Amino acid sequence: MCDHHEPKSIEGRKGARETQSQKKSTSEMKKAGLVFIPCPGIGHLVSIVEFAKRLIDRDDRFSITILVIKPPSSHPSIDSYTNSFSASYPLIQLIDLPQLHPPNSLELSNSHENYLTLYIESFKPHIKDVLGNLIGSTHSHPNSPRLVGLVLDFLCLSMIDVGNEFGLPSYLFLTSGAACLGLGLYIPTRHDRVSTEFSESDPEFLIPGFINPVPPRVLPSAVFNKDGGYAALLKLGKRLRDTKGIIVNTLLELESHAISSFCDDQTPPIYTVGPLIDVKGEAQNKLGSPWSHSKNNNIMKWLDDQDPLSVVFLCFGSMGIFGAPQLREIAQALERSAHGFLWSIRVPPTTTTQGKAENPEEMLPDGFIERTRGKGMVCGWAPQAEVLAHKAIGGFVSHCGWNSIMESLWNGVPLVTWPMYSEQQLNAFTMVRELGVAVEMRLDYRGGGFGGDVGTL
Template sequence: MNSAELVFVPAPGMGHLLSMVEMAKLLVDRDPRLSITILIMKLPFDSELDSYTSTLATSVDAARIRLVHLPCVNTDTKISSGACLNRLVESNKPHIKRAVDDLADSIGSTRQLVAFVMDVFCTTMIDLADEFGVPSYVFFTSSAAFLGLMLHLQSLQEEQHVDITEYKDSAAELDVPSFANPLPAKVLPSVVLTKESVQPFLEHAKRIRAIKGIIINTFDGLEPHALGSLAGLGAPTVYPVGPILNLKGESKKKVDGGCRGDDIMEWLDEQLPSSVVFLCFGSGGSFRENQVKEIARALERSGHRFLWSLRRPPPKGKFDVPRDYVDPAEVLPEGFLDRTVGIGKVIGWAPQAAVLAHPAIGGFVSHCGWNSTLESIWFGVVVAAWPLYAEQQFNAFELVVELGLAVEIKMDYRKDFGMETDIVVAAEEIEGGIRKLMEEIDSERRKKVKEVSEKSRKALAEGGSSYMSLGHLIEDILSNMP
């Protein structure tokens, strides 16, 4: 039996790689004819990505999912604009071509290259797919609503000659077809508000109009309006196959020598059901000391039990991932750890999925990254939205206003491309969000989250909407074989 070989090109970064690897597992588990090569671009600083991929080899079928590490390219680790990712991807293009040439030489007559599946930030690889004579699919790691925003903004620019960057600091509201509610300009992602980055970003939207299909990490029961709007926005065939999640426990070993926090689950076991608020801000989330102190004051004053994943930010001007503190007391208010020893726990890196799955968790203060959003929905945990960067402000608006699944801490909080901000959210504002999150016991919002959680599980089950969509995708991929 001939097998079909797919080339996956994820964008560099944990959030993008994790969901693409899980997508690869879904495909090979579903159809024995599929095998996948994942080409991994290296960030010059992210040792966590390296440690994740080194442990990944034990969890995948090595005969059918292969990981190819591309050589590290020299890029400036000081980041000043949103164009950095595009430069990094472009500089990897020769390495990707060489890797696919080697793959084509090695697969012989029993396997056939049938498609490229690329991250939305890697759409210039469509040219390479064309060179190899195979179609392209985009794997979209964010929401259907955000895909709709990309397509809509690109149309505004192309057809109505709107300068999107003029929405920066604007109080305007936009009519975006993928939302039923008007979208405040203040929650647009920074990448479309900056002259240097808006054009490359909207070029991705332009290119994906011409590809064979978009695989998207969402499901019908979460975003029916957004998914229904995409065809009218000029999207090609869309395959909603989510939620695609990595729920198999710890996915990476700690590499920075920080506190392991192996007793997190034991501590949670001692807490009452739904009594703990969990604060965690993703693989890139951290705050400077002045903001850390405000969070600490808010937690102490709220009186709620808490589990706080507190990470040390990289040095100013250096683009790097946050690390664990050797001693978090150095940035916390004096005596905070002693005063809260009975009710709270400050940790470093957290096994987020395992924590959210624990019955003691009653609420989640989150940056609203899309992977974290889908995890919180899967486990039926209500979110307090505190976005930091990328499209997280947009996601926060979708969760709070459009879908009614979250409360707000500060929806328009924003870090710049160097991961800095002048905004300090006051303890009173944070405390108010935490109280609203934890004290609405039988609210409509909690009921809605539980309902959507059930829909997420049904979507992936045999006969569910995402299960069926994945089947249609596989049929389409296999139709590329002669």
């Protein structure tokens, strides 16, 4: 074991903190202010808000300000979420940063990761202004919280420089699991030896945090892009060791091998705080449109009528969008499987010339809805946390976003992995090969295919 910074959980620190707090005089009980900076995107925002809520619930001497960087494209669900949140937790303040012009679209075509890091870095002047105002408020109003640190999402690690300007320590909040942290730490180490991007023809890698050798096919596509994604991830990986600690949304019991492998003098202390789950589905209930909410009751009533463990839930996250041909293939597989299903389909909002979203049912095979009525249900949005907690759900086909994985494990729902982008393939590899808690989606040329994988649940 590494006594200098043995992995810690939030529960393990509670007793020590309470003992120390009892010794503090009243004058020393001033609130400590933290500034959280999540990546653009609703999934990252919800995850970091859940962490903020947990901190406040455990110690109300914290005051937390979350700086919301909105995605370059419109995302009304973020506005809906932020507008409805603040009244519930007065010690957590959400500040919308101004919308800025995104980088050149050529950067997006080269690499999504590099595009986002450039976009986030453009907010540095605005973040400096916010930090300056918060510190100034402390000087002018003695009862104001004293700003003590930054909590940064992975793609926001360039803000370490901003924190240093104000003498503030920075901590990483990792919305993915500890195994993904291993890749982030491995990229700079490997680059010192190889000095080039990854190749799909490379042999399997021995990456810290993984028990098994990792095949190139499960790595994020960015690591194969020399001038875009790889350069961005290399730069971010080097900044990991500049943080004062790494906070991971995972459980020590789940990823004990990964976490213990980072116990060395070169890696900042690791703190496990998971699972950060919106058990009541409060966040998701704030995200859907009024049309979505009207469908919510129909979904739950339909599930109430199904037998226990009889329904497979298919949901692929806020960015999990399939084209019509793929949707038809999935529909045919579901029909062949003869299993009950609840299928959440997202379509892009500009798929028609009028700029309105298509009805997902219109993209499915003729007669599919009628033939599967009673046995299956198709919806455009579903309250995922609430659905996964329902007794009728017997399996979950997921894109393997980490939040979705945590919700599935929390509710004891068997998982079929269908990773789509970013680190999701690595998450799927972790669940299937490393931990053995999921079934891998397979390509079956003999015709079983997806329907067969559903059957294994």
